[in-house]
Amino acid sequence: MDDPVEFRQAIGKLLGFSLVEIVICEGRRFYELHRLVQLSLQVYLPTKELSRGRASALSTVSRLFPRGEDGWRHTGPVYIQHALAVTKDSTDPTAEDLYHLSTLTSISNLAAVLRRQGKYDESEALNRRALEGYENILGPHHHSTLTSVNNLALVLQEQGKYDESETMNRRVLEGFENVRGLEHLHTLTSVNNLAEVLRYQGKYGESETMNRRALEGRERILGLDHPSTLKSVCDLAAVLQYQRKYPESELMNRRALEGREKILGPDHPGTLTSINNLASVLRDQGKYDESEAMSRCSLEGREKILGPDHPSTLTSISNLASVLQDQGKYAESEAMSRRALEGRKK
Incomplete structure (x- = not known):
């Protein structure tokens, strides 16, 4: 509904009958169907119509989902709840409407966001659902199917499920070698x-x-x-x-x-990662002075770009503490170690 006046009038009626409720997240207003209305629809709607509605809802959530990292962190959880709600009870892998390609794309996109948020179990579940759908519609060797296998391999790796991740990665590699060269x-x-x-x-x-x-x-x-x-x-x-x-x-x-x-500039996170990596291998070789200088450079850059409590910043603090300890600079090393510990407790 594009007309804001018509939208307010419609929402007003729905609110008046308690069919929808208001949810506030990060200062923004969202509208949700009342829980009892959701349960009634799930009970009384025919299965095919319910599947079509789920697919439509998931597509809408995917379209509205915030693309930037700030959006994922702040308003993303509101949309994630809807995405999980419309997919969790869908068990029929041949349901045409639920497994339409656009819906599978939406599932894959939401799975990727969940992975970035560290919600690995939910991301894995959605990735498996997307992969099953792609295999049924496009077959095991299609480019989109192989991309879905790759996405599943990534989230498995994040969870330390290395054996299965390796199996998936080998499948992707073999598939792309055959399909792409x-x-x-x-x-x-x-x-x-x-x-x-x-x-x-x-x-x-x-x-x-x-x-x-x-x-x-x-x-x-x-x-x-x-x-x-x-x-x-x-x-x-x-x-x-x-x-x-x-x-x-x-x-x-x-x-x-x-x-x-x-290519990226001196303050890019990728550049700062390279500084950190160089500091590490210099330390392994006993080149402590240069390692310390690189560690301080990495820490300074990450504090400026990422903030003092970012996980990468805390890693730089820990690394600096280690190279200071190697040089016998125990007081400053202890201070850095305490700072890293306090940051990780937050």
């Missing part, structure tokens, strides 16, 4: 994702092989300084560090830092 960017992203979950499991040799493949492919297709190429440089640096190949890891970290400073 060995050198396609989607394939190379899948290679990089598989390398990451292998690293988390301590399978460093295979992870390094995959990282080098992703890096070489992205260098050929995107160039040396593309952000995705630099991401591969960072990932290779990390797996080299885990294997104590410190000199090569340091070289890779310096390359990533130089590239990100040039």
